[in-house]
Amino acid sequence: MTTPPTTPRAARPPMRRSTAKRSAALKSAIAWLIAAAYLFPVYWMINTSLKTGKDMFAVPPQMVPEDLYLGSYAAVFSPTYGIPQAFLNSTIIATSVLVLTLLIAIPASYAVARLRGRVTTSMMIMLTVVQLLPAIAISVPLFVMFRQAGLINSYLSMILADISVTLPFAVILLRPYFKMFPYEVEEAARIDGLSAIGTIIRIVIPTIRPGIIMIGSFAFLMAWGEFTFALTLTTEQSIQPLTVALNRIIGQYGTAWNDLMATAAVIAAPVLILFIVLQRYIVAGLASGATKG
Amino acid sequence: MRRLGLALAAPALIYIAVFLAFPLLYNFYLSVTDAQGANLISGSLQFIGAANYGTVLADPEFWHSGLLSLIFTVACLVLQYVFGFALALFFRKPFPGNGPIRALLLVGWILPPVVTATVFRWVFDTDYGVLNHFMTTLGLIDEPVRWLSQGATAMIAVIIANLWVGIPFNMLLLLSGLHLIDDSLYEAASVDGASRWRQFTNITYPLMAPVSISVLLLGVINTYKVFDLIYTMTRGGPVNSTTTLPIYTYLETFSFFQFGTGAAASALTLILPLALSYFYVKSLNEEER
Numbered sequence A: 001m002t003t004p005p006t007t008p009r010a011a012r013p014p015m016r017r018s019t020a021k022r023s024a025a026l027k028s029a030i031a032w033l034i035a036a037a038y039l040f041p042v043y044w045m046i047n048t049s050l051k052t053g054k055d056m057f058a059v060p061p062q063m064v065p066e067d068l069y070l071g072s073y074a075a076v077f078s079p080t081y082g083i084p085q086a087f088l089n090s091t092i093i094a095t096s097v098l099v100l101t102l103l104i105a106i107p108a109s110y111a112v113a114r115l116r117g118r119v120t121t122s123m124m125i126m127l128t129v130v131q132l133l134p135a136i137a138i139s140v141p142l143f144v145m146f147r148q149a150g151l152i153n154s155y156l157s158m159i160l161a162d163i164s165v166t167l168p169f170a171v172i173l174l175r176p177y178f179k180m181f182p183y184e185v186e187e188a189a190r191i192d193g194l195s196a197i198g199t200i201i202r203i204v205i206p207t208i209r210p211g212i213i214m215i216g217s218f219a220f221l222m223a224w225g226e227f228t229f230a231l232t233l234t235t236e237q238s239i240q241p242l243t244v245a246l247n248r249i250i251g252q253y254g255t256a257w258n259d260l261m262a263t264a265a266v267i268a269a270p271v272l273i274l275f276i277v278l279q280r281y282i283v284a285g286l287a288s289g290a291t292k293g
Numbered sequence B: 001m002r003r004l005g006l007a008l009a010a011p012a013l014i015y016i017a018v019f020l021a022f023p024l025l026y027n028f029y030l031s032v033t034d035a036q037g038a039n040l041i042s043g044s045l046q047f048i049g050a051a052n053y054g055t056v057l058a059d060p061e062f063w064h065s066g067l068l069s070l071i072f073t074v075a076c077l078v079l080q081y082v083f084g085f086a087l088a089l090f091f092r093k094p095f096p097g098n099g100p101i102r103a104l105l106l107v108g109w110i111l112p113p114v115v116t117a118t119v120f121r122w123v124f125d126t127d128y129g130v131l132n133h134f135m136t137t138l139g140l141i142d143e144p145v146r147w148l149s150q151g152a153t154a155m156i157a158v159i160i161a162n163l164w165v166g167i168p169f170n171m172l173l174l175l176s177g178l179h180l181i182d183d184s185l186y187e188a189a190s191v192d193g194a195s196r197w198r199q200f201t202n203i204t205y206p207l208m209a210p211v212s213i214s215v216l217l218l219g220v221i222n223t224y225k226v227f228d229l230i231y232t233m234t235r236g237g238p239v240n241s242t243t244t245l246p247i248y249t250y251l252e253t254f255s256f257f258q259f260g261t262g263a264a265a266s267a268l269t270l271i272l273p274l275a276l277s278y279f280y281v282k283s284l285n286e287e288e289r
Helices: A013-038 A040-049 A071-077 A083-114 A118-130 A135-148 A155-180 A183-191 A196-207 A209-225 A228-233 A242-252 A257-277 A279-292 B002-030 B051-058 B060-090 B098-105 B113-123 B130-137 B151-178 B183-191 B196-207 B209-224 B228-234 B245-256 B259-288
Strands: none
Touching (some): A013 B060, A040 B113, A071 A083, A083 A155, A083 A209, A135 B002, A135 B245, A135 B259, A155 A209, A155 A228, A155 B002, A196 A209, A209 B113, A242 B113, A242 B228, A257 A279, A257 B113, B060 B209, B060 B245, B113 B130, B113 B151, B113 B228, B196 B209, B209 B259, B228 B245
C-alpha cells in the first residue's frame, strides 16, 4: 500500500523519527478512510431505515435523511411483518444452541485435549471434516429425518441442526485452552482430594473463562444468523426465526426498503452489541481458531 | 482415565453419530431411492439404483451450476486473497487507530449473511441504488446498470457482496501469519539495501507460503458452500445465472420435493469439500507435530 518514500538510510535519527511519525499519521488517515468506505453499507442500512417512503426514493439519494422518520421501526415492532414473533423465535433458538453447545463442547474439548484415545482422535477428525461441508447438503437428509420424526416446524429441529455448525467450531477452538492449562495444577487439586470431574469444574473451567465466553458468543452469533436450516426445516411463519422472516418479507414487500432496512438493523443490533462488548474474546478466537479450522 | 475421556466425550459422540454421521450416510441411501414428498412418511422407499445420479448428471443445469460455482469460487478466492494480503501488509506495523480499525473491518464478517445480502440488494438496486448513483456521479457509467436483473452483473454483484465478507477474514488470517515473521529479517535486508519490493518477494511471500496455503484451502471450502448470501440476494436468478451448486441442490430438493434426486445432487456437491478436507486434516496433523 502507499507509504511515502522514507528518507534514505543516511538520515539522522531525529529527522527519521519525525518522518516516521508523519508516515504513521498518514497511514492512520488512510486506514480510517478504508474503514469508512468499508462500513458504508452498514451506514446506508441505518440511513435508509430512518427515511420516509418518499425520501428513500429521492434522486439524488439523501446522504443524511432530511426528515428523521421512525415509522419503519414502529412497523417492525408491530405485528405487520411478524417480526416480534420471529425475534422471540430467534432468541429461543440462539439461547438454546448456546447452552447446549457449551454443555456438549466443554467436556468433549477436555477429552480431546487431555485424554486422547482412538475414539477422541477420530471424533476430532470427524468434527474438522464436518465443519467444511455445505449446510445445504446436510439439510437434505436432516429434513427427511425430522419429517419422519414429526419434528418439522419445531424449535428442536432447528436447535439440533444448528449445533452441527457450532459444535465443531467450539471443540476446535476450546481444545487449545484445555491443552495449555498446566497439568500439575490439576494433579495438585486431585491430591487435595478433588475428584476428576470436580477438578475440571472448580479449577480448570474458571481459569479458561475467556475461551468459554468466546465459544459461547460464537455459538449464539452463529445460531442468531443461521438461515439454511431454518429455511429448510420450517414451513410455518409462526416458528421461523428473524433471518427467514427477513427473507420472506423481501419477497412480499420488495420495495419497502426503509422497513426492510429497519428489519435488517434490528437483526444486526444484537450482533453488533455483542461484538462491541465481547470484541476482545471474539477477535482473539477468530485469529487463533480460524487458522486451525 | 480412558473411561473418563469416553464419558466426557459421550454427549458429543452421540450427537455426532445421530446428527452428523447418520445423516451423511442416510443421504447416500436416499440418493439411490425414489424418495419424494409423498412416500416419505409411509417409508415405502424403492431402491432404484443409480437412476437419480443419472437424472442429475444428464441435467445441463447441473453442469451449468458447477461452472457458476467455479466462477464464483475462483473470483472470490483470488480477489479476497489479493486484497486481504494488501490490507494485512498495511496493518502489519502499529499506527494510531490500528486495533480499533481492524476490529471495525470485521463487522462484515460477523453480520448475519442474510442481513448483508439484504443491504447489498438495496445498494445494487437499479433505479434508486446508491452504487449506481456513485458511479454516475463519478462519470463511470452513463445509464444505470441493471445489476441484479441481468445474468453477468448479478454474478458480479454476489461476488462483490461475498468479498465484503471474505476480505476482512483473509486479512485477519494473513495478518496473524505476518506477525510471526521476525522483524530482524527485514532490518538485515534493508541494511543490505534491499528495496521494499525485494523484501516482499524474497522474505514475506516465501515465509507466508504455509499460511497462504491454509488460507486458500479454507477459502475454497468456505466460498464453495455459500448459500444464504446468494439465495437472499438473487434466489439463484435471474434465469439461473447465480445458481451455484448449493442453490441448485436446494431448488432441486425443496421446490419439487424430489428428495431422491436432491440427495444425489447433494452427494455430488459433497465430493469437492470431502476431497479437500482430506488435505486439510493432513495439513493440521502436520502442524500438530
